[in-house]
Amino acid sequence: MDRLFISSLLALCSLTMVHAQETCFLNNNHCVYRIQKVSKYLLMPVQETAEMSNIKVIAGNRQIKALNVRLAMNKIDYYVPLDLEEFKGQNGLALDVHVNGTYRYDGGISSFSCWKNMKFSDSYDMTNREQYRSVYHHTPAYGWMNDPNGMFFKDGVWHLYFQHNPYGSQWENMTWGHSTSTDLIHWTFQGDPVQPDAWGAIFSGSSVVDKNNTAGFGGNAIVALYTSAGENQMQSMAYSTDDGKTFTKYDGNPIITSKVPDFRDPHMFWNEDIKKWNMILAAGQQMNIYSSDNLKDWKFESSFGAEYGSHGGVWECPDLMKMPVRGTDKQKWLLICNINPGGPFGGSATQYFVGDFDGHEFKCESKPNVSKWMDYGKDHYATVTFDNAPDGRHVALAWMSNWQYAAVVPTTQFRSANSIPRDLGLFEYKGETYCSVTPSPEVTAARSKRASRSLSEACELVVNLKGDATIILSNDKGERVTMDYSAKNETFEMDRTRSGKIDFSPEFMSITKAPTYGKINQLRIFIDKSSIEAFDAEGKMAMTNLVFPTKPYTRVTVKGKKGKYMVYNIK
Numbered sequence: 001m002d003r004l005f006i007s008s009l010l011a012l013c014s015l016t017m018v019h020a021q022e023t024c025f026l027n028n029n030h031c032v033y034r035i036q037k038v039s040k041y042l043l044m045p046v047q048e049t050a051e052m053s054n055i056k057v058i059a060g061n062r063q064i065k066a067l068n069v070r071l072a073m074n075k076i077d078y079y080v081p082l083d084l085e086e087f088k089g090q091n092g093l094a095l096d097v098h099v100n101g102t103y104r105y106d107g108g109i110s111s112f113s114c115w116k117n118m119k120f121s122d123s124y125d126m127t128n129r130e131q132y133r134s135v136y137h138h139t140p141a142y143g144w145m146n147d148p149n150g151m152f153f154k155d156g157v158w159h160l161y162f163q164h165n166p167y168g169s170q171w172e173n174m175t176w177g178h179s180t181s182t183d184l185i186h187w188t189f190q191g192d193p194v195q196p197d198a199w200g201a202i203f204s205g206s207s208v209v210d211k212n213n214t215a216g217f218g219g220n221a222i223v224a225l226y227t228s229a230g231e232n233q234m235q236s237m238a239y240s241t242d243d244g245k246t247f248t249k250y251d252g253n254p255i256i257t258s259k260v261p262d263f264r265d266p267h268m269f270w271n272e273d274i275k276k277w278n279m280i281l282a283a284g285q286q287m288n289i290y291s292s293d294n295l296k297d298w299k300f301e302s303s304f305g306a307e308y309g310s311h312g313g314v315w316e317c318p319d320l321m322k323m324p325v326r327g328t329d330k331q332k333w334l335l336i337c338n339i340n341p342g343g344p345f346g347g348s349a350t351q352y353f354v355g356d357f358d359g360h361e362f363k364c365e366s367k368p369n370v371s372k373w374m375d376y377g378k379d380h381y382a383t384v385t386f387d388n389a390p391d392g393r394h395v396a397l398a399w400m401s402n403w404q405y406a407a408v409v410p411t412t413q414f415r416s417a418n419s420i421p422r423d424l425g426l427f428e429y430k431g432e433t434y435c436s437v438t439p440s441p442e443v444t445a446a447r448s449k450r451a452s453r454s455l456s457e458a459c460e461l462v463v464n465l466k467g468d469a470t471i472i473l474s475n476d477k478g479e480r481v482t483m484d485y486s487a488k489n490e491t492f493e494m495d496r497t498r499s500g501k502i503d504f505s506p507e508f509m510s511i512t513k514a515p516t517y518g519k520i521n522q523l524r525i526f527i528d529k530s531s532i533e534a535f536d537a538e539g540k541m542a543m544t545n546l547v548f549p550t551k552p553y554t555r556v557t558v559k560g561k562k563g564k565y566m567v568y569n570i571k
Contacts, residue, residue, distance in 0.1 A: 332426055375398070
């Protein structure tokens with residue numbers, strides 16, 4: 001028997017044995033991983049610097065799921081769970097894995113460490129491992145999070161859905177994650193009820209409580225519209241008859257299509273003035289407005305945006321609401337427009353417009369070249385409000401990060417948090433109408449009853465002002481955040497250039513500055529493990545910035561005329 005034949009036979013036997021065990025390597029980039037054990041989860045090792053692996057879940061010779069994971073090459077950063085119970089009862093379960101990149105001269109992907117480190121388990125440990133996970137801000141239990149979407153209030157429970165990657169802490173695999181709360185402070189993760197399908201990934205959208213069964217899915221059904229992001233962006237519908245725990249996708253999807261490339265983020269609301277549903281939808285550099293009687297069939301009404309506000313980036317994540325103007329008998333409409341890039345200090349930010357809306361057309365009351373920003377920090381984006389909030393309130397949450405560096409902030413188990421909840425309103429100053437932003441009363445209710453003068457890593461710092469002031473938060477490592485208020489100039493600024501870890505992105509080092517639209521008598525500053533949010537107590541100024549001190553800030557210094565402060569812990 002010649003040597004070549006023996007070598008070929010041994011190679012074939014080796015391949016057959018590997019195949020029978022778990023993994024069959026087909027070429028330098030492609031393999032089949034067979035799932036032969038019965039467990040709840042397959043835990044997949046991730047390396048964030050690895051090339052992306054495109055994975056098809058195959059059962060019964062059919063593809064039943066697709067996902068993208070950075071499977072570990074030679075280093076494991078963390079594990080992510082593939083829930084095998086989704087495929088319960090399916091035969092011949094396997095993963096068809098294609099790894100991007102070139103591996104021709106180094107043994108191909110068979111040398112990757114991921115294959116021998118795959119784990120089967122009946123549990124997935126979501127215990128926090130991160131120094132910078134917030135105490136009183138919502139964060140995903142694991143994985144990446146960006147835009148809040150689909151938010152509603154019903155029967156005493158706040159429902160927050162969010163753009164979630166369950167298979168890594170960087171952007172990918174967009175689903176709707178779901179968390180619930182009864183106090184807007186403490187949240188419970190409820191899973192990922194809206195997942196990608198044949199139409200594409202699940203991008204942002206909104207949910208409404210259909211009290212009068214206008215869509216035909218039942219009274220008080222939850223109806224969601226979201227963007228199906230495949231080859232093109234289209235709008236699709238899903239509904240829930242169990243208060244948002246699970247959703248059924250509408251058979252008639254997609255319900256709205258367009259040739260516009262950036263066509264996404266539908267936000268619905270009931271307009272009592274016209275007794276119809278309205279929807280506002282981002283369409284490139286403008287917002288499209290629609291109306292409907294049944295949430296399924298939408299009539300295009302008008303568009304808004306040409307020449308108005310900032311156009312330094314793509315317009316997205318809109319909202320539109322009617323509210324009273326403080327201290328007057330007027331009612332006006334607030335149109336929220338998130339933009340990326342193009343924010344006042346680089347990257348993403350939230351701008352807004354005030355005007356009139358008759359159910360068909362929005363007319364801005366300001367001049368076209370006027371830009372108004374809801375928050376003057378670097379880390380406030382994708383701001384939208386809850387449907388059906390109690391007492392006619394307009395309660396907003398923002399994504400507390402910036403697209404300039406969101407994927408590289410110094411956490412790995414999860415990335416990103418939401419802002420504290422904020423109640424929105426309107427006020428007038430020198431002939432213009434502005435959006436007021438105040439911490440929601442649920443945040444005030446969460447603070448300790450007894451105040452102190454000692455700073456903690458999760459607290460509210462209340463500073464009473466009598467003119468100019470400088471406020472410094474610092475630790476014994478020399479790290480600090482400096483805030484300056486000028487009564488004469490009516491400005492407030494925050495300097496995080498020495499705040500702690502800043503070297504992960506050149507865009508992170510920054511000084512942000514805001515107009516205060518009059519004097520500030522009291523500042524409310526919310527400090528958590530990786531964020532600082534500063535508010536004028538009357539809502540005329542808001543500023544949100546991330547910080548990553550190597551040790552918590554333990555000292556507060558207030559310089560200024562009769563500047564007095566108190567600290568309230570928040571748990």
